[in-house]
Amino acid sequence: MAHSKLTARQYSILGLVALCAPLGDTCLSRGMTQVPAISLSHPASLITAVFTPWIAAGIALLIGFFASYLTALSWADLTFVLPATAFGNVIVALLSKFWLHEPISLERWAGIVLITVGVGFVAHGPSLTERPAASPESAGGSEALHEMEEERVR
């Protein structure tokens, strides 16, 4: 079973996946550099770090990423969704160039081109190549799908 055509809504979900992840990581990085060094002997200090503003903002963005990511995985392969995630790096690099006016070296432009070509490669193929039949007791989703089938029969 292979689906190659994505709807505009599905593309927008992939866009959210691409954008929220790098922005969330950047917030986490900024937050973690502001807290004192954490050692393995005091792992509980990682929990207190979660409540600092930058890390909380990073977590909020990563929750947005995770919701979109789960939705994308429900109709596309993992090996289709992951390159889309990496495209977020290109978005951040382009934002830093054209919005923050930061210089981009030749190597970075090469990286942008490679990621864009790689994502283009995957995007032109099918989004879903294999969907094993779900066993009735394996997941709650199967119940929902059963309900849908019953509604259709009615």
Place this chain on the structure above:
Amino acid sequence: MTVPFSTGSTGPWSAAGMIAAIVLASTTGEVLTAAAMKSIGDLDEIRAHSGMKGAIRAVVTCPLFFAGVGFLALAFFALLFALNHLNLSLVAPASASLTLVTNAVAGKFFLHENVDGRRWTAAVLVCVGVYLLAH
């Protein structure tokens, strides 16, 4: 001379260990989560027929999902720990590009996805691209 990927005061083996922990936990979590979502079915369709509550119920009643989230949480705390010792410019691209390759392998063998030449090429191109972007 500038060092492109400085590990700061942390040794290279410790840095490699931290990144390996992120990659391993992240790959396991993503494969389990993808398997859970595949067993659940199209969330957009479920939501259209059973509403948002139905879609949430479908996700939270799947045990595989929680196993996946557990490993992703482990990867998250491994990332926080690594960011406390290493630069984002090392941790983010190294873990992201390595995870792409390990996920392509795991997707083929555990999720039985058709990882054809097109997807292998894409994985390698994106992997090298992420490396260059952080260089």
